[in-house]
Amino acid sequence: MRNIWLYGQFLRVAVLGKAQYKADFFVGIASVLVLNAVNLSLIGILVYNFDTLGNWGIWDLMFLYSFWMLSRGIYGVFFWHLSDLEEMIVSGNFDAYLVRPASPFLQFIGKEISYTGVGDFLVGVLGFLLAAAQLKLKWQAGEWVYFVICVLSGALIQMAVNWIGASLCFWTTRSHAAMSIVERFIVLMQQYPANIFGKYFQIFVTCFLPVAFINYYPSVVLLNKAEGGTSFWQYLSPVVSLVLLFVGALVWTRGVKRYAGTGN
Amino acid sequence: MIEVKHLKKEFKIPVQKKGRFAAVRNLFSSEYTIKRAVDDISFCVGNGEIVGFIGKNGAGKSTTIKMLSGILKPSAGSVTVDGIRPFEQRMENARQIGVVFGQKTQLWWDVPLIESYRLLREIYRIDNITYQKNLERYIPMLGLEEVINKPVRQMSLGQRVKSDICAALLHDPKILFLDEPTIGVDVVSKKYLQDFISEVNREKGTTVLLTTHDMGDIEKLCSRVVVIDSGHLMYDGDLESMVQRFGAIRSLMVEFEESVEDFQVANAELVRSEGNRKWFSFHREKTTPMEILHFIVGRFPVHDIEVIEPDIEGIVRNLYESK
DSSP, X not given: OHHHHHHHHHHHHHHHHHTTOHHHHHXXXXXXXXXXXXXXXXXXXXXXXXXOBTTBOHHHHHHHHHHHHHHHHHHHHHHGGGGGHHHHHXXXXXXXXXXXXXXXXXXXXXXOOXXXXXXXXXXXXXXXHHHHXXXXXXXXXXXXXXXXXXXXXXXXXXXXXXXXXXXXXXXXXXXXXXXXXXXXXXXXXXXXXXXXXXXXXXXXXXXXXXXXXTTHHHHHHHHTOOTTSOOGGGGOHHHHHHHHHHHHHHHHHHHHHHHHHHOO | OEEEEXXXXXXXXXXXXXXXXXXXXXXXXXXXXXXXXXXXXXXXXXXXXXXXXXXXXTSSHHXXXXXXTTSSOOSEEEEEETTBOTTTTHXXXXXXXXXXXXXXXXXXXXXXXXXXXXXXXXXXXOXXXXXXXXXXHHHHHHTOXXXXXXXXXGSOHHHHHHHHHHHXXXXXXXXXXXXXXXXXXXXXXXXXXXXXXXXXXXXXXXXEEEEOSOHHHHHHHOSEEEEEXXXXXXXXXXXXXXXXXXXXXXXXXXXXXXXXXXXXBTTEEEEEEETTEEEEEEETTTOOHHHHHXXXXXXXXXXXXXXXXXXXXXXXXXXXXXX
């Protein structure tokens, strides 16, 4: 409880800090909107030419993309600065977290928020509403709950993957290169249904770097896209997110211990 | 208050690979060299003392401070800060210490200073009365009235360091670690800082361990100094005995009425001659200024004299070179 309260206090200061740069706020959100519009029109062109991608029509793809944007928006607002860890360790600024009586993780996570995530989230809401109307989705309460849980899980999966990646710099000092490869990879694949990339790729993004659970499997479940009925493991996004968070916590804790051994 | 016994800290420095995929290969590399940053250091700091911790860059000062504040884990030996082992009991230790690294700020960069302080009040769970009392006392003492509503990024270095020191003392720590607090700070701010530290020490009995390259800080604040070099303890004792021991060479400047030829004086050395002035240096145990003057006055007309005591900087230089 105390940690949640304290996190709230950190966020308050983070928001105050961001409010100092008002012009930046609007330019940031506007540029994210433009970026997403370009992305969506690229998918549009693709589908316009091929009509469908596998068994995914244009509004299915819109749903998939919006699903990702919703989760990415949430992830972005709260956790975008995970990649700052490298810089904090190199500069030694991480030390400040260790001389205060609070969890270093809480202090690091509460250090900042990013408003570019707000732009992603807005695109997600808009895209979802359009897709839901076009696909004539008639969801019961259960589906709505599952949808919300999966959006949050998707945010947490992205957070955990980046958390694990960022924590590697406790060992390597530099982790930016590896992290941006993963980021590029996520950006590339979340826009398309994973099954169009082939079987091996699908196994990879399901078992090894389980980013297909961010938006692909929840969309498969909610749009009923699985051939021959939905399998139970396709429901597992929330579980995957918890497992990844657990791994993240483990890597982080070991990393912080290692930091105490080596300094910067 | 602080007890350091046979403290050691070794760093494994990985051998950096070069060429293709160096970052990836470094990840799996187990090659490293060992650097001993702190090598068997023991010292104690008593309650309410201000101790100057001095040494060249890379001597191991910061590493020691980091072990005392719980950031780094000692490789061997033991450290206790008021009975608490800083690394194993990091949280308990963090509550009783204040730390300032002069070269980086621990404050929130983009928000008004007062917001940083409010957040620190939450982190340290400072009760309202203590918080208000400390703010009301420290802000005027440090002259922070004008900047309390300013974001840290707009502050001058002097203001920033003062704000950082104030931040480190809000929770009434028993011990204050200052790592080069006056580095790069202008003379006026430096004076503020020195007065402030000595005032807080007197008023609250705060124990202070201070690393610095500024000998003014040492002379103004510290009754005791600990000198380390290459991870070894070189000297631990009061400032006066250090001067006695390593500042044995004094100088005497004599200004004559007219220019005179160079000459020799027993137990002293003529080191410099300029116009009507001559400088003699001598060991404090071999002769006195009076003896030298006695010799000179009988032979030449003397206009003025000055005895020059060695400055701390010179003493420390002697100390480093004497090993």
